[in-house]
Amino acid sequence: MPMSENFKKRLFPILQDIKAHFGTPFHIYDEAGIIETGHALKEAFSARAGFMEYYAVKALPNPAIMAIMKNLGFGFDCSSIAELMLSRGLGVTGEDIIFTSNNTTPADFAAAFSDGGCIINLDDISLIPKLPRIPERICFRYNPGARRTGNDIIGNPVEAKYGVSHDQIIEAYRRMKQLGATRFGLHTMLASNERNHIYMVETAQMLLDLARWISAELGIRFEFINIGGGLGIPYRPEDIPLDLAAMARGINHLFDAYAEKHGYAPKLCMESGRYMTGPHGVLVTEAINYKDIYRKYIGVDACMSALMRPGIYGAYHHIDVLGKYPQKFPMERVDVVGSLCENNDKFAVDRFLPKIDMGDILVIHDTGAHGHAMGFNYNGKLRPQELLLTKNGSVERIRREETLADYFATLTFEKDVMTF
Numbered sequence: 001m002p003m004s005e006n007f008k009k010r011l012f013p014i015l016q017d018i019k020a021h022f023g024t025p026f027h028i029y030d031e032a033g034i035i036e037t038g039h040a041l042k043e044a045f046s047a048r049a050g051f052m053e054y055y056a057v058k059a060l061p062n063p064a065i066m067a068i069m070k071n072l073g074f075g076f077d078c079s080s081i082a083e084l085m086l087s088r089g090l091g092v093t094g095e096d097i098i099f100t101s102n103n104t105t106p107a108d109f110a111a112a113f114s115d116g117g118c119i120i121n122l123d124d125i126s127l128i129p130k131l132p133r134i135p136e137r138i139c140f141r142y143n144p145g146a147r148r149t150g151n152d153i154i155g156n157p158v159e160a161k162y163g164v165s166h167d168q169i170i171e172a173y174r175r176m177k178q179l180g181a182t183r184f185g186l187h188t189m190l191a192s193n194e195r196n197h198i199y200m201v202e203t204a205q206m207l208l209d210l211a212r213w214i215s216a217e218l219g220i221r222f223e224f225i226n227i228g229g230g231l232g233i234p235y236r237p238e239d240i241p242l243d244l245a246a247m248a249r250g251i252n253h254l255f256d257a258y259a260e261k262h263g264y265a266p267k268l269c270m271e272s273g274r275y276m277t278g279p280h281g282v283l284v285t286e287a288i289n290y291k292d293i294y295r296k297y298i299g300v301d302a303c304m305s306a307l308m309r310p311g312i313y314g315a316y317h318h319i320d321v322l323g324k325y326p327q328k329f330p331m332e333r334v335d336v337v338g339s340l341c342e343n344n345d346k347f348a349v350d351r352f353l354p355k356i357d358m359g360d361i362l363v364i365h366d367t368g369a370h371g372h373a374m375g376f377n378y379n380g381k382l383r384p385q386e387l388l389l390t391k392n393g394s395v396e397r398i399r400r401e402e403t404l405a406d407y408f409a410t411l412t413f414e415k416d417v418m419t420f
């Protein structure tokens, strides 16, 4: 299922009131659902001492959501200075942050090493001499090269810009060991929105095999193995959800076998974004225009600035029309569109929906990850507000909508002209 029945049951009856109070459009997130998923993940890996989820901040970089993650005992996966600042702003530092940057700048490194530091996850061997100092603990992101991937958001690892190649991985750890690092981790991030648990189990297997090989070559031990994020969610009603229990069984078995053979096993870490919050958010928008030309268009008051996934990946997001259940209403084939001067500004293409009247509320599912966060300002379009349906049933604003003043802020600057 896309959005859970439980979230629907609590949200839909109050949605008209929320609209009247806050106005549309908005993303609204479900605290209870996020907590439930967090507990399910912890429960699945309860047998693994030291198991750690580093929530991928880029999925939903809002302090109110991150505070929920922190309360669940999770750390943060950051890949930018802003994400480090958000994490540290919540009092999270050191080992509770992993910094997985790529094409890293000196400023990125300076930020990563300051304010209590974090786990440095290096993307390339050429970055070693660029480290401001040698950290005690180092991790590398591994790119295995030719390998089947589940889908093409990240694509074929051979063509992916991320990570250290197979040929360089031993040398990477050798150099860091020679330079004085004493604690080691190993990371990869290969999948995106992968619902087949076998794929994640294979990733764990691949990293454990790699850890065994590197350990034997260099006489080092791996403190942790990070299998990345990329756990998938069902965006379509017919999609089969990831079998978390089966995934955990498979991975636990591999780690247990490793421990039996080597007398210890690295800790298991992951850095899921989408799986943790994706299904627990929706974009709520009002139908404002109806256009009937070669096709029928429903114009809504949100646009790509609020949700890019359909436009850039052709991603499917399920849509409910509030109060109109598909079985009970006359249906119509429509495109649901925003107002951008880009023809890919569509939330749904050729979608069979209950006949929509102007003023109807559309609920676009699964916007809790890579939704608001990916929004942009092209065409001067502003990003909407974010709300939280708290576990006690209240609704609070956790980010205001952008204003034109925000948009024009960068046009206020000191005049600077270079003459020749």
Ligand SMILES: *Cc1c(COP(=O)(O)O)cnc(C)c1O
Pocket (backbone or CB within 6 Å): 056, 058, 059, 077, 079, 100, 189, 191, 192, 193, 228, 229, 230, 231, 271, 272, 273, 274, 275, 369
């Ligand atoms: C984007 C990203 C994640 C999270 O991906 P999801 O698909 O949201 O789980 C984790 N790690 C890294 C390095 C990423 O870039």
